[in-house]
Amino acid sequence: MRAGPAHRGVGLNWGIVAPVVGAALLAAGLGMLACLATALAYGDGGAAAFGLSAALTLPLGALGLELGRRLDQGVLRARDGYFAVTATWLLAAACGAVPFLLSGTLTSPIDAFFESMSGFTGCGATLLDDVEAQPHAVLLWRSLTHLLGGVGIVVLVVAIAPATGLASQRVFAAESSGPGNERITPRIADTAKVIVGIYVVLSALAIVAYAAAGMGAFDAVNHAFATLATGGYSTRTASIGAFDSLAIELVAIVFMVLGGINLAFYWRALRGDSLWPQLAEVRAYLGFLLVGIAAVTASLVLAGDTADLARALRGASFAVVSMMTGTGFVTADFDAWNDFARLALLALMFVGGCAGSTSGGMKVIRVMLLGKTALQEAQRQLQPKAVQVLRMPARVFSEDVRRNVLGFFFTYITVWAGATLAMTAVGLDLVSAASATAGTLNVTGPGFGEVGSSESFSAVPPAGRALLALLMLVGRLEVFTVLALLTPAFWRSRWA
Secondary structure, eight states: OOBOSTTOTTSOOHHHHHHHHHHHHHHHHHHHHHHHHHHHHHOSSOHHHHHHHHHHHHHHHHHHHHHHHHBOOOSOOHHHHHHHHHHHHHHHHHHHHHHHHHTTSOOSHHHHHHHHHHHHTTOOOOOOSOGGGSOHHHHHHHHHHHHHHHSOHHHHHHHHSSOOTHHHHHHHHHHSOSSSOOOSSSSHHHHHHHHHHHHHHHHHHHHHHHHHHTOOHHHHHHHHHHHHTTOOOOSSTTGGGGGOOHHHHHHHHHHHHHHTSOHHHHHHHHHTOOOHHHHHHHHHHHHHHHHHHHHHHHHHHHHTOSSSHHHHHHHHHHHHHHHHHTOOOOSSOGGGSOHHHHHHHHHHHHHOSOTTSSOOSSOHHHHHHHHHHHHHHHHHHHOTTOOOOEEETTEEEOHHHHHHHHHHHHHHHHHHHHHHHHHHHTTOOHHHHHHHHHHHHTTOOOOSGGGOTTOOSTTSOHHHHHHHHHHHHHHHTTTHHHHGGGSGGGGSTTOO
């Protein structure tokens, strides 16, 4: 028999929160079992760590699902979706940190949480200075956190959890990226299943492509998971650069670009539907990449940072795609490049990929809408009474969207500036602080200075690591989902 609606009033609707969190922890626990099997197969350590971690995580997941069956779901509110999503990422990262501690990979709980959160959010920032020294099971776990988090654990949960209807829609909306969350099928659960299916197919294609380019099977699987998730964890300390292979770099570039495109775009293409709703953003996304590559290549040649044009184009192409999509793979020490190139890469971090993709940043559609709004405001000075409609090809956006985008931009930049000040307070220089916060808020990973492309984040003090881990969550859930929980209004009984 279900329990009564004790969760109403100022409390949360645990009837929807518990199964969402529980299903996510079950997914993480199954990933730990896969790592346990890997540890046993390779015999290089980690079996006990992942066995114990799974023994902790799976029962917690099962408990969440059982509570969902026993508790009355009652009135389903937006606050429950926001809380469920945030709690899911926090608890998944906390459970995901346990294998790092038990295996001895990291000894500090803060460090283990940082590494785990970086994996689940697709940030790719790491504290490991010698990646190759880790057991195969630990390397696979880092990649699996990308796989689980890349398309969004919560999207997977919505597809399989018993929660349906309004609660599913709000959970989906709280996790999805962009100013508008498109439903590509009438039912939210079906939409989630389509997205997961497309994501899995692209990951499988990436595995095959990496293997064909010369990677071993284990490396191919790990890098495919990291590439489609635009995460950036590699099995090598030197990242993709360790392979020194043009073929592998080209595969990475192609699938990083694909990972930065709205997954709904692929579904429309497969069904033969009109591509207009996303085509303008995809075109702008590809335009940003091409202009960025051309500009950085030219700066490298003019500054003499590379030996010839071919090397400049190769290095710039990989770095621009990696940083704009938020993947964070590296093939060259771009921290040693000229200031123009570094500033361009920093700006592209903030632009990010398309809404509805696995990439980070503010998203191309928001940048487009910001530019459109700025242009309209300039025109308004000449025609004060003119009616301005926020319009893109085949799409008209409401004034609510305009306000949301402007509010998001202000909040996003404010969070970055405030976090940068905080990082300088804990001891980082300005360049390292600004790029570390940009790399984590935009879930990109590497930055410049002490957190550059050839460095880990080990130079960041413990207090700074905790702050950066929080920034990863804020960036992955696009600021408002997390910040809403910090407002007094969120806890009032009449909050929607």
